[in-house]
Every structure is written in C-alpha cells, then in structure tokens.
Amino acid sequence: MKSMADNLQLNSEGKLKHFLTIEGLDKSLLTEILDLAESFVDMTDNQVKKVPLLRGKTIVNLFFENSTRTRTTFELAAKRLSADVLSMSISTSSTSKGESLLDTIRNLEAMFVDMFVVRHGISGAAHFIAQQTAAHISVINAGDGQHAHPTQAMLDMFTIRQIKKDFSNLRVAIIGDILHSRVARSQIQALNTLGAAEVRVIAPKTLLPAYVETLGVSVSHNLTEGLKDIDVIIMLRLQKERMSSALLPSESEYFKCFGLTEDKLKIARPDAIVMHPGPINRGVEIDSKVADGPQSVILKQVSNGIAVRMAVMSMAMQKRGVV
Amino acid sequence: MLELSELLDNLETSLKDIIVKRKLVNPLMIGIRTGGTVIAEILHGRLNIHEPLGLLDISFYRDDFSQIGVHPNVKPSQLPTHIEGRDIILIDDVFYTGRTIRAALNEIFDYGRPNQVVLGVLIERDGKQIPLCPDCFGARITLAANQRIKLTGSSEQLAIHLETIDATA
Numbered sequence: 001m002k003s004m005a006d007n008l009q010l011n012s013e014g015k016l017k018h019f020l021t022i023e024g025l026d027k028s029l030l031t032e033i034l035d036l037a038e039s040f041v042d043m044t045d046n047q048v049k050k051v052p053l054l055r056g057k058t059i060v061n062l063f064f065e066n067s068t069r070t071r072t073t074f075e076l077a078a079k080r081l082s083a084d085v086l087s088m089s090i091s092t093s094s095t096s097k098g099e100s101l102l103d104t105i106r107n108l109e110a111m112f113v114d115m116f117v118v119r120h121g122i123s124g125a126a127h128f129i130a131q132q133t134a135a136h137i138s139v140i141n142a143g144d145g146q147h148a149h150p151t152q153a154m155l156d157m158f159t160i161r162q163i164k165k166d167f168s169n170l171r172v173a174i175i176g177d178i179l180h181s182r183v184a185r186s187q188i189q190a191l192n193t194l195g196a197a198e199v200r201v202i203a204p205k206t207l208l209p210a211y212v213e214t215l216g217v218s219v220s221h222n223l224t225e226g227l228k229d230i231d232v233i234i235m236l237r238l239q240k241e242r243m244s245s246a247l248l249p250s251e252s253e254y255f256k257c258f259g260l261t262e263d264k265l266k267i268a269r270p271d272a273i274v275m276h277p278g279p280i281n282r283g284v285e286i287d288s289k290v291a292d293g294p295q296s297v298i299l300k301q302v303s304n305g306i307a308v309r310m311a312v313m314s315m316a317m318q319k320r321g322v323v
Numbered sequence: 324m325l326e327l328s329e330l331l332d333n334l335e336t337s338l339k340d341i342i343v344k345r346k347l348v349n350p351l352m353i354g355i356r357t358g359g360t361v362i363a364e365i366l367h368g369r370l371n372i373h374e375p376l377g378l379l380d381i382s383f384y385r386d387d388f389s390q391i392g393v394h395p396n397v398k399p400s401q402l403p404t405h406i407e408g409r410d411i412i413l414i415d416d417v418f419y420t421g422r423t424i425r426a427a428l429n430e431i432f433d434y435g436r437p438n439q440v441v442l443g444v445l446i447e448r449d450g451k452q453i454p455l456c457p458d459c460f461g462a463r464i465t466l467a468a469n470q471r472i473k474l475t476g477s478s479e480q481l482a483i484h485l486e487t488i489d490a491t492a
Contacts, residue, residue, distance in 0.1 A: 039382075039397035046400070048433040051383035053393070314393055 008130055016315045018130045020141045021148040022189040030193055033311050034158050040307035041158075043080070053314050054083035057114040061087040062104075062129075063142070064120040069278050069302060070142050070152070074117050077309035083114075101125070102132060109134050115317065116140070123147035123182075138316040140309075146182050152277050153186035155308040157194060159301050160232055163273055167191070171198040171229050173268075174217075176236035176258060176285050179207045179247075183277045184236055185215070192216045202226035204258065206247040223258050227267040235260055235276045235286050251284050261287045265295065273297050325483050330445050330461030331362075335369050337459035338412065338443050342370075345441060347410040353377035355427050356398060358416035361478050362445050366414060375403040379413075384426035406435035416474045418444040421455040446472055446483075 009024065011017045016029065043049060059078045063071055071087060078085035090104065108116070115138045118126045123145030130139040143149040157167075164170055172191055178184045178201050191199045199217045201208065212219060220226030227233070238254065248254050260274065274286075274296045282288045291298060342350065351374050354363025360378060367376045382397040413427060424442060431437060443459040448466050466472065466485075473484045 036393060036397070039380075039393075047435070050433070052429070053383050053388055314388075318388060318393065 008127065015318065016312070018126075018139045018141075019150055019312050019316055020126050020130060020139065022150050022153055022186050022193065023148070025193070027193050027195065030154070030157070030190060033154055033308065033315065034161055036311035036315065037154075037158050037304070037307040040080075040310040041304065044303070044307070050080050050082055052082045054078070054081040054317055057083045057317060058112060059083045059085045059115040059117065059313070060108055060113050061085065061117045061142075062090060062108075062119070063088065064090045064118075064125070065143070067119055067142070069305065070119065073302070073305040074140075074142060074151075074309050077306050077313060078117075080306065081310055081314055083313075101128070105129055105133055109137065113137060115313065117142050119143045121145055140312060140316065143182055146180055146185075148186045149182040149277075150186050150190075151305070151309050151312055152183050153190040154312065155301055155305045156183075156187055156234065156275060156277070157190050158304050158308050159275065159297055160273075162300075162304070163297065164231060167194045167196045170196045170231045171200065172196050172232040172234065173200045173202055173226060173230045174234045174236065175202045175223065175226075175260065177207045177238050178203050178212065178236065179209050180239040181236050184234075187234060188215050188217055200226060200230070202258070204248070204254075223260075223264055224267060227264060230268040231272055233260065233265070233268055233272055233274045235274065237277070237279060238281055238284050255284055259283070259285055259287060260290050262289050262293070265290055265293075275301060278302070325446070325462060325464070327481055327483055331365060331369075332461075334362075334443055334445060334459055334461040335366060337461075338366065338370060338441075341441055341458055342412075345410075345439060347412070347439070347441070349373065350410045350412050351377060351404060351406075352412045352414060353379050353402065353427075353431070355413070355415040355423060356380045358474055359414045359444075361474065361476075361481055362416050363414040365478050365481075366412075366443070370412075372412075377402045377404075379427050379430055381423060381426040381430055384430045386422055386426065400430065402434055406431060406437050408436070408438050411437045411440045413440055413442045415442075415444050416446065417472050418442075418447040418457045418460070419450050420452040422453065424455050425453055445474070448472060 009018045009020055061071055061074055075085055075087050116129060117140045118129055119142040124147060125144045126139055126141035141148055141150055174184050174187060188199055200220060201212060201217045202220045202223055205221060272295060274290055276298045280286060280291055352363055352367050352372050354360045356378055363376055378401045380398045380400050382393055441458045444457045445461045447457050447460040447463045469488045471486045471488060473486060475484060476482050
C-alpha cells in the first residue's frame with residue numbers, strides 16, 4: 001500500500017518531485033538516480049565543471065542544523081547545475097527573533113524560489129514544508145531529526161555500486177549509533193530496495209531502536225562476530241549531542257568494543273570497504289589508521305555527494321508543468 | 324532514394340573542399356552522440372584526421388530539459404584535447420531544427436574558444452527553427468512534418484530509415 005509520503009514525493013506521472021525519504025521509492029527510481037549521478041561524476045574531469053540545466057532557477061539551502069559537508073556539497077551541486085543558490089543558516093536569522101518555520105517559508109516563497117533544501121533537527125520537518133509550500137516548489141530533505149537523510153544514503157549506494165558493481169551478493173554491516181542515525185534508516189531502506197543480500201546492524205543494545213529487526217536487518221551485538229563475511233562496513237558517528245541519557249559507560253569503553261581497528265577490519269572480507277558519513281570521531285568509533293587506510297572510501301563518498309545531489313536536484317526540477 | 328554510400332561520399336568530398344577553402348589546420352573532429360557518432364567515425368578515417376575523435380553528449384545542454392527532463396545514462400563528452408584556438412569539424416547525422424547544434428556549440432564553447440567550427444551532416448532536412456545551417460551535407464531533402472529520418476546500426480551495417488509518426492498517437 002502506498003503511504004502519504006510516496007504520493008507527496010512523486011508527481012502525477014510517477015516522477016520525483018520532492019526527495020524526502022527513501023521509503024516508498026522503488027528500485028527503478030533509485031537506479032535512475034544512480035545512473036544519472038554517473039553522468040555527472042564524469043563531469044568533474046571537465047575543464048568547465050558546470051552545465052546549464054538549472055539556469056535561472058533559485059535554490060535555497062535552509063539549514064536549521066549545523067552542517068559542513070552536506071551544505072557545501074548541496075551548494076556546489078546547485079552551482080554546477082547553474083542554479084542561483086542561497087545558503088541560509090537559520091539559527092542566525094529571523095527564527096531567532098521568533099519567526100515561525102511557516103512564516104520563514106512563506107517569505108522565501110515570496111522571493112520566487114524554485115527549490116528548498118532543508119535540514120532540520122525535528123523529524124518530519126521536510127515533509128511539513130513539502131506539504132505546505134507552493135505547488136511549483138520542490139523540497140529536498142538534507143536530514144530531518146532521526147528520520148531520514150536520503151541523499152546521504154544515495155551517495156553511499158553510489159559509492160558502493162562504483163566499487164562493488166552489484167548489490168545482490170553484498171553483505172553490508174552498519175555499525176554504531178543506529179538509534180540516533182537518520183543516515184542508517186535511509187541506508188537500510190535503500191540497501192533493501194536495491195536488493196542487498198544482507199544488511200546487518202552491529203551495536204550495543206542501548207544504541208539500537210526497539211524492534212530494529214522490522215526494518216529488514218539482522219542484528220549483532222558483537223563486532224568481532226558481526227564482521228564475518230562482510231563486504232561493506234559502514235561506521236556511524238556516535239551522536240553525543242542527541243543523547244539524552246547515559247547510553248554508554250564511556251567513549252574509551254565504546255571504542256574497545258565497537259571501534260573499528262585494523263585488527264577488527266581483518267575479520268571482514270579482505271576486499272571489504274570502509275565507509276563513514278562523517279564527521280568522524282577518530283578514536284571513538286574508528287581508528288585513524290582505518291579511516292585513512294587503503295580500504296577506506298570516506299573521501300570518495302564526499303566527492304560522490306556532489307554528483308548524487310546534482311542528479312536528485314535535476315530530477316526533481318524536470319517536468320515542472322506536471323504537479 | 325537515399326543511397327548511404329553516396330551520401331557519405333558527398334559529405335566526404337564537401338568536407339575536403341571546405342578544409343581547403345577555409346584553410347583548416349590540423350582539424351579536430353567531434354561527433355554528436357548518438358546519431359553523429361558512427362558518421363564521425365567513418366569520416367574520421369576517410370579524412371585521415373590525426374587527432375583522436377571527440378564525442379559530445381549534449382543532454383545537459385538541451386533547451387527542452389524542463390519539458391522532457393534528462394535521460395539517465397548520459398555519456399560523458401570526450402574531447403581528447405584542448406579546444407582553444409583549434410579548427411573543429413562538427414559532425415551529426417541529421418540536421419533538422421538546429422537546436423542540437425545550438426546545444427553542441429554552447430558545450431564546445433564551454434571548453435574553450437575554437438578558431439573556427441564547420442558543421443557537416445549526412446542529411447539536411449527542412450524544418451529549421453533557429454538561424455543555423457550546415458556547411459556540408461550528404462543530401463538535402465524535404466519531408467512531411469510527421470516524417471522523421473533515423474540512422475541505425477554500426478559503421479558496417481548502417482541503415483537509413485524513414486518513419487512516419489502517427490498524428491493520432
């Protein structure tokens with residue numbers, strides 16, 4: 001059954017209008033994003049890293065939460081598509097004077113904006129804006145609370161496909177703070193939709209949401225056992241800022257049990273790749289030798305972020321006549 | 324009516340003439356994907372062009388993006404060398420509205436400022452919508468508005484098809 005979220009994300013012809021969550025999007029649409037991103041990734045070798053696809057369009061990055069990588073790559077992606085882009089850190093603007101989210105949106109709409117890229121600390125914020133905003137405006141979710149971070153998940157899928165070619169034989173481990181991670185939720189949905197052989201979450205019980213198995217994952221509480229046969233290792237950042245209670249004895253204890261070191265990495269398949277959405281807490285969830293080691297593709301993820309975001313933005317902006 | 328080998332011969336002769344007339348120096352040949360690729364490959368060999376063949380994918384430069392969107396699997400454009408100051412022979416299969424050439428020129432000029440660009444097409448048909456026209460062509464034909472001309476196959480088995488589009492479709 002299709003949920004409201006699906007209908008909201010797609011136009012009447014089933015094309016992407018908003019990109020809010022991976023949930024409800026089918027394999028062919030996710031593959032279309034990856035294929036189009038492939039075309040953009042080759043562009044980075046060009047002397048002129050710019051195409052005129054979104055010339056004359058105005059894109060506003062609305063960041064209610066801090067971000068370096070995501071905001072910068074969204075901004076670069078928009079610029080490489082020739083859009084005019086405005087990045088707003090809302091903590092420094094009118095909301096601190098008491099303006100509501102909806103009033104902020106209405107004011108920006110009045111400035112003839114074509115797309116909002118939204119990051120917000122509250123789950124569902126991007127959905128809310130997509131529901132409320134004028135019909136011609138597209139909304140891209142750049143991370144909402146603990147709910148979803150779909151472009152991060154897609155750039156991770158892109159990086160995995162680039163190296164491993166095919167998802168059907170892949171065993172992927174997502175390790176660490178699943179509880180607070182919107183990235184993990186989107187990754188799990190994307191990996192299952194694209195047909196990965198297994199998605200395994202490895203974390204202490206206190207950092208897993210209740211009923212995590214219902215997301216379509218296998219569960220392990222032991223890193224040494226959990227890493228066996230794994231092709232792709234995704235490390236998550238320990239989100240200390242979102243922790244409201246004592247979920248861990250200490251960071252050093254966490255590193256001892258769940259930190260990825262060179263020795264632990266050897267348990268996984270010899271050609272396993274190591275990923276991390278950033279920012280990295282070195283010595284907390286991952287050892288520097290692994291993060292900077294030969295199996296790490298962490299910086300490749302960052303580069304790919306631009307191409308994937310270009311793909312999502314241009315897909316959401318096409319067919320503007322159809323609502 | 325349209326003999327492929329004859330069209331290719333005509334285009335080759337015409338291009339040879341223009342290379343002399345316009346004094347093209349060590350020209351660079353660029354084919355437009357996908358229709359122009361095969362034609363460019365054939366002519367690249369026949370004209371003995373030293374530089375490797377360049378290929379252009381104009382998908383990101385089309386003017387109908389907002390109407391039809393982008394097709395995934397856009398191949399990257401491959402320009403083997405710098406464009407700046409070069410003499411360029413641009414090749415496509417069919418010249419129709421002129422919009423493809425407009426997009427191709429925009430893309431080429433994003434790479435640099437060529438000295439001159441000449442355009443060669445296998446077939447020029449009527450129906451142009453912008454003030455551009457090919458310098459060389461294999462044949463010039465007139466078709467009904469609902470007719471399209473298409474090239475299929477690789478360089479060994481190239482074939483020309485005339486399609487009639489059902490107006491009621």
